[in-house]
Amino acid sequence: ADRYRLLAPDHLGYGRTSPDRGAVSLVEDEQAIIAALVDLADEPVHLVGHSYGGSLLARAAVRLPGKVRSLTLIEPTLFYLLQAFGREAEHQEIKAVADRVVHYVDAGDPEEASRGFIGYWVGDGAFEQMDERTREGIVRGMAKLRSEWPEAFEPHDAKADALAALQVPVQLICATDTTSAARSVIDILRATWPHARYTEIAGAGHMSPITHPDAVNVAIESFIEDVDGP
DSSP states (O other): OOOSSOOOOOOSSSHHHHHOOOOOOOHHHHHHHHHHHHHHTTTTTEEEEEEEEHHHHHHHHHSTTSSEEEEEESSSSTTTHHHHOOHHHHHHHHHHHHHHHHHHHHHTOOHHHHHHHHHTTTTTTHHHHHOEEEEEEEHHHHHHHHHHHHHHTTTTTHHHHHTTTTTTTEEEEEEETHHHHHHHHHHHHHHSSSTEEEEEEEOOOOHHHHHSSSHHHHHHHHHHHHHHHH
16 A cells, blocks of 8 residues: 555445345446446456456456456455356355355354354354354345355356457466366366466465465565566
């Protein structure tokens, strides 16, 4: 923030941002927010996104030609790519996680939905080890998460050919101990963008920006500085 103008919005339904949506779809609503922020910046921007945020920014980069300076994706949840590229086992793995969240939220048990979700991404028993305030926040977010999961299996203008056509510098960041589904998406993207910079975060899982922020931040800053030049 001391060298760049930093715009870091909450996703709908998280932080201080209302979960309320209008008649448009979830992805279209969030893409509109991203597009408005890019226009606010009034010059090409560096997009940096993790997980669901990464999937939104990959789609935004496709939709905003000429307005993106670079794209850094940290394990984006572009899970629709798995089946398209024959990664059936990984597709079934992550679809089971999604179906479990949907099932328990619809059944009125967001706490059990949270337990399975956090267990998959962080590790068995991780939800119980969190402090009460953190657990409560995660449980509150399950209703929004239930809306996000179906979108992970839809391309929304970002099919493989549209991603391959992107003409911006790309960095892909993946943790060494992430899930097989998340790693498979990264593998597909590395093949899609053979010239992308690839960075691994040693000893981390999917939540590397939280558990290993120093390593992730160094990777982001180094890439942006290389793109911008001295």
